[in-house]
Amino acid sequence: MATSTYLSNPGVEVNSVSLTDQCTSCTVTSTIESLESTAFGSTSRVYTSGLANNEITMDLYMSYAATETYATLAALVGTTTTVNVSNTVAGLATPSATEPRFELVGCYLETLPVISASMGELSTISITFTGGVLTTATS
Amino acid sequence: MKYTITSAKVGIVGTEFVPPAGVNIEALLTHGFIKVETPSDSPAPKPAKTKEPAKKD
Numbered sequence: 001m002a003t004s005t006y007l008s009n010p011g012v013e014v015n016s017v018s019l020t021d022q023c024t025s026c027t028v029t030s031t032i033e034s035l036e037s038t039a040f041g042s043t044s045r046v047y048t049s050g051l052a053n054n055e056i057t058m059d060l061y062m063s064y065a066a067t068e069t070y071a072t073l074a075a076l077v078g079t080t081t082t083v084n085v086s087n088t089v090a091g092l093a094t095p096s097a098t099e100p101r102f103e104l105v106g107c108y109l110e111t112l113p114v115i116s117a118s119m120g121e122l123s124t125i126s127i128t129f130t131g132g133v134l135t136t137a138t139s
Numbered sequence: 140m141k142y143t144i145t146s147a148k149v150g151i152v153g154t155e156f157v158p159p160a161g162v163n164i165e166a167l168l169t170h171g172f173i174k175v176e177t178p179s180d181s182p183a184p185k186p187a188k189t190k191e192p193a194k195k196d
Contacts, residue, residue, distance in 0.1 A: 016149055068148075071170040074166075081161060081163045082159055107161075
């Protein structure tokens with residue numbers, strides 16, 4: 001039985017710019033690649049840890065207004081940056097054990113959909129930051 | 140180099156921006172989120188000249 005509820009309402013910062021008010025979905029994934037180390041004599045496969053390969057994906061409303069989505073992301077394509085995500089907006093500035101801030105430093109933005117338009121819908125884009133060093137701040 | 144915040148999306152406008160690790164400064168400058176704080180070209184103001192009061196014998 002769930003002992004606490006978590007209503008998704010995270011805070012999101014890309015390159016120090018708050019995009020919380022444009023973001024509708026965000027996933028931070030910590031991955032350590034597995035390397036097979038099974039050898040003769042083994043009766044089952046064995047793995048050891050390899051390189052970290054972290055990723056942050058997010059869905060954003062597209063806005064071409066000054067200092068909004070497009071202005072924040074346009075100059076980041078093909079470069080590395082820092083992305084911060086916390087389960088609350090307060091956690092971005094003052095992280096704690098219950099409001100951790102996940103920081104992906106040196107992550108790479110490969111692609112940016114510069115226009116994604118459909119009739120009768122708000123324009124949204126999905127972007128992915130890959131690589132970088134993921135740390136968790138709790139104080 | 141000192142930077143000043145010019146967009147509320149980054150922080151309190153007018154305060155100093157200290158770039159965290161990994162942040163792309165050029166991108167922030169290009170789109171006007173921050174600006175470089177340039178020192179004034181004019182020389183520092185000279186102290187006001189004050190005449191010493193004439194000594195009375």
